[in-house]
Amino acid sequence: MERSAITPALVTGLIARQFPRWARLAVTPIEADGWDNVTFRLGDSMTVRLPSADAYVPQVEKEHRWLPVLAPALPVAIPEPLARGMPATAFPRPWSVYRWLAGEPATVERVDGLTRFASDLAGFLEALQRVDGHDGPAAGAHSFFRGGPLETYDAETRDAIAVLGDRIDAAGAIAVWDEALASRWTESPVWVHGDVAPSNLLVRGGRLAAVIDFGCTAVGDPACDLAVAWTFFVGESRAAFRDRLRPDDRAWARGRGWTLWKALNTLGRADDGEGAAETCRFGWRRTARGVIDEVLADAHPSRRPASKAQRSRP
Numbered sequence: 001m002e003r004s005a006i007t008p009a010l011v012t013g014l015i016a017r018q019f020p021r022w023a024r025l026a027v028t029p030i031e032a033d034g035w036d037n038v039t040f041r042l043g044d045s046m047t048v049r050l051p052s053a054d055a056y057v058p059q060v061e062k063e064h065r066w067l068p069v070l071a072p073a074l075p076v077a078i079p080e081p082l083a084r085g086m087p088a089t090a091f092p093r094p095w096s097v098y099r100w101l102a103g104e105p106a107t108v109e110r111v112d113g114l115t116r117f118a119s120d121l122a123g124f125l126e127a128l129q130r131v132d133g134h135d136g137p138a139a140g141a142h143s144f145f146r147g148g149p150l151e152t153y154d155a156e157t158r159d160a161i162a163v164l165g166d167r168i169d170a171a172g173a174i175a176v177w178d179e180a181l182a183s184r185w186t187e188s189p190v191w192v193h194g195d196v197a198p199s200n201l202l203v204r205g206g207r208l209a210a211v212i213d214f215g216c217t218a219v220g221d222p223a224c225d226l227a228v229a230w231t232f233f234v235g236e237s238r239a240a241f242r243d244r245l246r247p248d249d250r251a252w253a254r255g256r257g258w259t260l261w262k263a264l265n266t267l268g269r270a271d272d273g274e275g276a277a278e279t280c281r282f283g284w285r286r287t288a289r290g291v292i293d294e295v296l297a298d299a300h301p302s303r304r305p306a307s308k309a310q311r312s313r314p
Contacts, residue, residue, distance in 0.1 A: 001092060003052045006038040010090055011048050018085050019097065022046070034199070035281070036215050042097065046082060050095040058142040059215035060084065060094045066136065067214060070191065073131045075124055077101055077210040103202030103209040105283050106232070112206025114237040120208040121201065122244030125225055129190040136191060139220035146194035147220025150180055150257050160264040168267070168289070172296040173260060179299065180257025183250035185221030192218055196228045198283030223247070226255025227262065230294045231284040256295050263291040 008027045016023040025043035036056040037049040051057050064081045071078050085095040104110055111117040139147030154177075161173050193200075194216025202210040226247060229238050247255065267275040267288035275288025284291060 003038060006050050006052065006091070008040060011040050011042075011050070013090055014085060014088060014095070015042065015048070017088070019083055022097075034213055036213070041100065045100050047098045047100050048085075048095065049098060050085075050091060051093045054093065055141075056215060057093050060096055062137055062142060062217065063096065063214055066217065070128065070131055070214075074127050074211075076120075076208055078214065079212055101202060101210040101212060103204045106198040106201040106203050106208075107283065108285060110203045110206065114233065115240045117203075117208060118233050118237040118241040119244050121196070121228065122241045124208065124211060125193070125196070125222070125245060128193060129222055131191050133189050133191045133219035136189070136219035137217070138189065139192075139218040143192075143194050143216045143218035143220075146216045146224045147189070147192040147218040147222070149184055149221070150254060150261070153261050154181065157261050157264060160261075160268050163268060164264065168264075168292055169296055172300060173264070173292065176253075176256055176260055176296060176299045179253045180260070183254065185223065185251070185254075189219040190222050192216075192220060192222050192225050194218060194224060196225045198228070198232050198285070199281065201283075221251075221254065223251045223254035224258045226252065227259040229255060230259045230298065231263075231279075231282070231286070231291055234285075234294070253299070256299055259291060260295050263288045263295070267292065 008029065011027045015025070015027065022042060025046070027048065028041045030039050030041055030047070036052060036059065038052050040048045042048050051060065063079065064084055067079055067081055071080065079101065080099040081096055082099055083097040085097065087093055106117070108114060137143070139145055145152045157177055158174075161168070161170050161177070164170070193211065193214060195213055200211060200213045201208060202212060226245075229241050233241050242252065263275070266278050270276070270278060270288060274290070279286070279288050279291070286294065
């Protein structure tokens with residue numbers, strides 16, 4: 001089923017048939033929609049999320065099973081499942097109804113103090129990692145291997161570097177990637193969110209108010225959750241994020257690796273040469289090209305690139 005076929009009219013019909021007590025509530029699109037799911041507002045206090053492809057179906061059961069377990073241990077709100085919809089002729093995948101969480105996706109302008117926001121986010125991840133994960137879902141296909149070993153994406157990453165060629169500092173990218181692969185998580189698996197992007201961080205009154213979209217959650221290596229350090233933070237805010245979480249140098253290197261993998265693939269799909277369109281959807285502070293430059297500069301400060309204006313000079 002194509003994403004474009006998931007419309008308010010379709011969702012209205014599903015609600016009427018499966019949850020008639022909510023049949024009179026309006027179904028309206030939301031402005032900041034995700035990719036794994038198509039999301040609608042249901043009345044004033046609920047949302048409906050429908051997987052946009054079959055690959056995202058396992059996330060439905062996972063969120064219903066584990067979000068109620070995680071929520072009491074976390075310092076800010078996370079999605080609360082209210083009902084699980086069944087596959088139907090009109091929509092052949094399971095789907096969910098959640099309680100609406102107020103707030104707006106994080107941007108630099110909406111945050112009251114980026115350094116404090118970075119520390120608050122790190123505190124959330126600290127709390128998440130403290131939740132007992134021994135029975136949790138091990139990283140795998142359901143999490144798109146977030147929390148798993150970076151080797152899963154080794155061939156894909158090296159191919160992306162080769163294809164991009166002189167559009168990036170290929171030697172620097174290979175050096176960062178090799179350093180990321182040089183270590184693995186050897187401690188007990190911990191809970192990871194799997195997609196800590198600004199678009200999944202809700203802000204109210206300038207502060208972190210909620211973290212949403214746990215479709216990639218798993219238990220494993222938390223290095224994947226460090227990517228926000230390069231996609232959104234910089235300078236003092238990045239330092240505050242790292243100081244609160246205290247990853248060792250090897251974990252920080254793996255975090256750079258996860259960030260590089262995502263940015264390389266985003267840039268490779270871009271039509272504008274910088275990856276600005278897709279990164280806007282993620283809520284990244286900089287383009288995919290900018291993220292790659294930032295990761296390389298963090299790993300090897302001597303490789304910090306010239307400004308865009310300088311790069312354009314003959």
